Amino acid sequence: MPEEARVLSARIWRPMLEQAAREAPYEACGVVVGDAQGCPLRYHPLRNAAGRLDWFEPDRRELLQLTMALEDAGETLWGIYHSHPRSPARPSSSDVEGAAYPESLYLIASLLRPGAPVLRAFRIVDGRVAEVSLVLET
Ligand SMILES: [Zn+2]
Numbered sequence: 001m002p003e004e005a006r007v008l009s010a011r012i013w014r015p016m017l018e019q020a021a022r023e024a025p026y027e028a029c030g031v032v033v034g035d036a037q038g039c040p041l042r043y044h045p046l047r048n049a050a051g052r053l054d055w056f057e058p059d060r061r062e063l064l065q066l067t068m069a070l071e072d073a074g075e076t077l078w079g080i081y082h083s084h085p086r087s088p089a090r091p092s093s094s095d096v097e098g099a100a101y102p103e104s105l106y107l108i109a110s111l112l113r114p115g116a117p118v119l120r121a122f123r124i125v126d127g128r129v130a131e132v133s134l135v136l137e138t
Helices: 010-023 060-072 093-097
Strands: 006-008 029-034 040-046 076-084 105-110 118-125 128-132 134-136
Touching: 006 010, 006 040, 010 029, 010 040, 010 076, 010 105, 010 118, 029 060, 040 060, 040 076, 060 076, 118 134
Parallel strands: 006 134, 076 105
Antiparallel strands: 029 040, 029 076, 105 118, 118 128
16 A cells, blocks of 8 residues: 655755755755654755765764764654756665665655756665655645
8 A cells, every 4th residue: 555645844845955956966965854753844964975976875974973863852764865966856776775764765856857856755665666655835
């Protein structure tokens, strides 16, 4: 059964897309923090430590510190986000291989079409990818 649609408010998705535009042609990355009930609370940009155009690797120290702080605060890693400056908004084979958080959503923004970014969400569990519909509030 498909998962229910998730709603993101503009104060979360706008900064994600702005960061993607700012960091292009490099991939941008960050996380969406959620509350204990699984509702998205805020966006937290991370530094892409990969230093490559076509790959993202959140800075490990930053991510570790963040996940520890979230645990202490009773919050969750609602979503893991990165951008695809030159490819469609779906997980690449390396994205699927590297997906280590089955309980988080994977959010991908594509900047392939100038001026019309596309943001999509996926669940990636054991190499299987399922899209989760995303409602972007304005
Ligand atoms: Zn990717």
